[in-house]
Amino acid sequence: MIDFIQNSLDGVMAGSAYGLLAIGFTLIFGVMRRLNLSYGPSIMLGAFVGTMLYLQYQSGALIVAAATVAGAVIAGMYVERLCFWAIRQGAAVASMVSSFVIWMQLEEIVTIFFPERTYAFPPLTTAEPLLFGPFFLKVENLIMFAAAVALTVALHVVLYRTRFGLKVRAVSENPLAARFMGINIGSVMFWAFALASGIGGVAAYLIVGADAQVTPMFGLWATFKGLIAMMLGGMGSIPGAILGGLLLGIVEAQTVWYLGAEYRDLAAYFLLFLFLIFRPGGIMGQVMAARETAAARRV
């Protein structure tokens, strides 16, 4: 029992990072109805900008974090202009394929400049794990969890209490109606992308910092975790992204403990498989579908 709770605690904290990744995918999918396969690689590039500053100039944590976020945002803007804005008249699949190509490009660029398999990254903390009764809590996981919660709350405030958030939600709902209000949807898509990339940059900093090392494989890893978490939660739902991330984290943690680390990814895919068969809309799928039907019946 204690093991189960310990694993769940670990899983929730890891899952909060997955949730952040899923939120990034969800924001872009919500605004553009298109999947961005370059999301993981672009935030990985941000992490490598951060590690470069750390290794070359021994920069402090704050500067590395800022550089990671900035690198992710700039890479994200590059992807948005090239793969999404430029092809906005085309089929959604064209953007997805184009973003897949840029994924390859970004990974190649990073491996040219960073040919080693792994590079050091400033650790989130050097503190020892905390002991709460029978439970161990690694401080870096706690930091990751707290930051993820704070970021999610901040995002909620932005989306529901600012003029910019109103624009984003309007365009996500109905781009044509948004244009009738005088909203410039090109600008909204660009900045929503930048916001999603910024969130991803923070997620990258937290995850790579908890590990204290970064590899070019991080892009692929982040893509899988983020996409799976998003699909588990229900595509297009931000609460779903968080719940999907938490579920993925908990299932992975329990699997590693009871079955072994080699089964972790298998368990993640199996979980996704189960959802696709029995509940393809994800955790929030039925909630969203019910609202769609109610809305469709009226309009």
Added chain:
Amino acid sequence: MLEVSDIFTAYGKIEALRGVDLTVDEGAITCLLGPNGAGKTTLMLTIAGILKPRQGSVRFRDKEMVGLSPTRIVAGGIALVPENRLVFAHMTTRENLIAGAYLRLSKSKGAVEADIQRMFQRFPRLEERSEQLAGTLSGGEQQMLAVARALMAQPKLLLMDEPSLGLAPLIVEEIFNIIRELHADGTTIFLVEQNAHMALKVAQHFYLLDQGRVTFSGTPGQVAEDEVIQRAYLGSGGSD
């Protein structure tokens, strides 16, 4: 107030508007009737700046509108109540109204709030539903919301695309009463409708559009209503 001259708008190779000329007078209700596929919505989208015409001009208060972005056109005083309402279903009624005033939000939130109160006074049902998600409103309420949302932009010209579409007759009466009230308040209205009967009761001037061209221009008194309705629904080409 609005002069449309020789507008040609096409979707790729399909010519939807082939030389449309019409005028909307200030303070009047002008109506555009026509059968399905005549190009009425295409014309609305062209005036709103969503579609770019291949040729022709749209002058609003003596300024050329063709080539301007929809943002500039809304800022210039034209607002559209879209076909099928297109309310933001997952946003509340109140948020929909705020969205309508989007371009004014950075300047003065107080004025926007005052306008929302005014909308609630004019449409009390919207106030009742102010925190409800717009997608759960009835068809008539959504139409009211779409009209109120467009009014939030404080337009000099209100474009309405088929406001009676899909609504029960009693609700249609309500909507047209609202249109009459707006007219009495001095709002200039350009109304596209398939319901020729209701439209002719409120319009000061009307046009018939058929296959991308204006085929008739006149006042409701000039032509017998039956003839108008026949041409509006069946088109002057006729399918005899």
